[in-house]
Amino acid sequence: xLTHIRGERHTQDVFRALNPHEQSLVDGMTARQLELPPNRExxxxxxxxxxxxxxxxxxAFRYCRIGAGCRQIVDFMLPGEIxxxxxALLGVFEHSVRSLTPVKLxxxxxxxxxxxxxxxxxxxxRFARHLGAEARRVESLMTAIGCRDALGRLxxxxxxxxxxxxxxDPSNCPFPLxxxxxxxxxxxTGAHINRTLNxxxxxxxxxxxxxxxxxxxLAKLQELAGASG
Amino acid sequence: xLTHIRGERHTQDVFRALNPHEQSLVDGMTARQLELPPNRExxxxxxxxxxxxxxxxxxAFRYCRIGAGCRQIVDFMLPGEIxxxxxALLGVFEHSVRSLTPVKLxxxxxxxxxxxxxxxxxxxxRFARHLGAEARRVESLMTAIGCRDALGRLxxxxxxxxxxxxxxDPSNCPFPLxxxxxxxxxxxTGAHINRTLNxxxxxxxxxxxxxxxxxxxLAKLQELAGASG
DNA sequence: CGTGGGCTTGATAGTCCTCAAGTCGGGTGG
DNA sequence: CCACCCGACTTGAGGACTATCAAGCCCACG
Numbered sequence: 001x002l003t004h005i006r007g008e009r010h011t012q013d014v015f016r017a018l019n020p021h022e023q024s025l026v027d028g029m030t031a032r033q034l035e036l037p038p039n040r041e042x043x044x045x046x047x048x049x050x051x052x053x054x055x056x057x058x059x060a061f062r063y064c065r066i067g068a069g070c071r072q073i074v075d076f077m078l079p080g081e082i083x084x085x086x087x088a089l090l091g092v093f094e095h096s097v098r099s100l101t102p103v104k105l106x107x108x109x110x111x112x113x114x115x116x117x118x119x120x121x122x123x124x125x126r127f128a129r130h131l132g133a134e135a136r137r138v139e140s141l142m143t144a145i146g147c148r149d150a151l152g153r154l155x156x157x158x159x160x161x162x163x164x165x166x167x168x169d170p171s172n173c174p175f176p177l178x179x180x181x182x183x184x185x186x187x188x189t190g191a192h193i194n195r196t197l198n199x200x201x202x203x204x205x206x207x208x209x210x211x212x213x214x215x216x217x218l219a220k221l222q223e224l225a226g227a228s229g
Numbered sequence: 230x231l232t233h234i235r236g237e238r239h240t241q242d243v244f245r246a247l248n249p250h251e252q253s254l255v256d257g258m259t260a261r262q263l264e265l266p267p268n269r270e271x272x273x274x275x276x277x278x279x280x281x282x283x284x285x286x287x288x289a290f291r292y293c294r295i296g297a298g299c300r301q302i303v304d305f306m307l308p309g310e311i312x313x314x315x316x317a318l319l320g321v322f323e324h325s326v327r328s329l330t331p332v333k334l335x336x337x338x339x340x341x342x343x344x345x346x347x348x349x350x351x352x353x354x355r356f357a358r359h360l361g362a363e364a365r366r367v368e369s370l371m372t373a374i375g376c377r378d379a380l381g382r383l384x385x386x387x388x389x390x391x392x393x394x395x396x397x398d399p400s401n402c403p404f405p406l407x408x409x410x411x412x413x414x415x416x417x418t419g420a421h422i423n424r425t426l427n428x429x430x431x432x433x434x435x436x437x438x439x440x441x442x443x444x445x446x447l448a449k450l451q452e453l454a455g456a457s458g
Numbered sequence: 459c460g461t462g463g464g465c466t467t468g469a470t471a472g473t474c475c476t477c478a479a480g481t482c483g484g485g486t487g488g
Numbered sequence: 489c490c491a492c493c494c495g496a497c498t499t500g501a502g503g504a505c506t507a508t509c510a511a512g513c514c515c516a517c518g
Contacts, residue, residue, distance in 0.1 A: 064368060064369065064372040066372050066373065066376045067455040069376075070375075070376040071376070072372040072375040072376050074368050074372070086361045089354075089357050089358050090358060094365055094369070117354045117357070121346045121347050124346055124353060124354075124357070125318075127357070128318050128353070128356070129318050131360055131361060131364065132315045132319050132360060133319065135363065136323050138368055139323070140293065142301060142303060142367065143295050143301040143303070145374055145416065146374055146413075146416035147298075147299040148295065149505070150505080150506075178465090179466095180464085186375075187375035187376070188506075188507090189507055189508080190464090190465085191467085191506090191507075191508080191509095192505090192506055192507070194466060194467085195466090195467085195506095226295040379474075407497090408496075408498095409496085418474075418475060418476080419497080420474090420477095420497095420499085421473085423497070423498060423499085424474095427498090
């Protein structure tokens with residue numbers, strides 16, 4: 001049953017207000033719930049038909065490796081968002097997914113996606129929109145990495161993750177990323193992230209520490225992040 | 230009629246081998262063909278319901294601006310690929326699209342996408358897969374930018390654009406990017422692109438000049454680009 | 459209390475950018 | 489046909505930004 005996670009605070013819940021047929025389809029394809037501690041691999045690049053999940057609580061992130069040393073975090077997944085949509089459509093995972101905080105996941109059968117396209121067009125459309133929204137986020141992060149310096153990139157990411165939480169308190173917003181996550185998401189090193197965070201704090205713009213983001217000067221943060229964010 | 234562009238060399242043609250209903254749907258939503266010279270804006274960021282195109286000949290690219298100075302090229306579009314799928318699903322263009330070479334485009338009515346989800350599930354699925362493949366390309370480019378130095382990024386892009394052309398001659402492969410396109414796609418400056426190209430050529434790995442890519446040492450190029458490619 | 463991982467900081471080096479001048483090539487007008 | 493012109497490309501010198509490496513710190517945990 002996926003029913004009981006509906007109604008929670010999910011910005012763009014794909015499974016909200018389904019019609020009866022869609023609902024029974026989803027319920028029939030829901031395998032089970034699972035919980036994971038932080039920093040656990042949920043799916044690994046290269047897996048085939050591995051899984052389709054919806055994040056019901058906690059944060060995850062997906063990333064790509066290139067060669068050995070370095071990983072690029074491509075996107076973060078917040079509650080209500082889907083893991084494995086791309087792979088359900090294309091067959092293989094090209095990226096890995098890992099829990100950032102403790103997470104609760106609902107596992108769905110990957111063929112739900114194909115079935116939705118056959119018999120539940122509304123639901124299929126939601127999947128497609130979800131995929132599009134995800135792609136859009138990646139592109140905007142990529143633009144930040146390609147165009148801005150460390151300060152701008154950090155401002156961009158902070159602002160985006162703040163906004164994605166809808167109802168969060170700007171002065172005490174959940175922000176469970178560690179230095180290394182910031183570094184891997186922004187194409188920088190942990191050491192430089194640290195220096196740049198100091199600057200953001202010293203200039204009275206924002207503070208990221210101990211799992212919380214505090215925005216002290218939203219206007220300035222937006223300016224640093226670029227008009228885009 | 231879209232029929233006459235089927236059968237050309239299109240790696241992943243979304244409109245190949247449609248069933249009669251899908252075919253009539255597509256034909257009914259095909260507005261007209263248009264041709265553009267290089268470096269013309271096809272759609273601009275911010276447009277709503279602007280357009281859906283299929284590239285029938287030539288190359289285009291899409292890019293995001295952030296603030297004023299800098300643009301990030303996010304992906305290239307080759308013949309057979311679709312422009313505006315994301316926007317058709319989400320309503321607004323977040324990116325701009327511009328012709329790289331002279332292009333021929335077929336303009337389609339954007340509501341073809343929504344209609345496909347309602348009445349032509351096979352076609353809708355193809356759209357979704359196309360979107361997924363596009364997202365995957367963006368993510369791999371982003372990983373290259375975030376993880377590799379200038380030499381690795383150039384190798385990565387050269388290799389990818391070579392592979393996307395399927396039947397191209399490795400020693401004389403179409404490659405219509407100018408220095409500035411490479412720079413904007415890879416998060417570097419034109420000057421540095423130039424120095425790095427010199428190094429690639431001097432080391433006998435590859436040459437990009439006058440619209441052509443020549444790969445002299447494929448193994449080394451792959452190694453530079455990372456195992457990912 | 460010891461241990462380990464993440465965080466912090468400094469010194470140093472390398473990559474890449476900026477700016478500016480010069481070259482080349484293709485298109486235009488005389 | 490030639491001179492001119494403009495944009496793209498090229499190259500160099502200097503400087504900004506970021507990486508690398510290493511050491512010390514702090515806190516959570518066993």
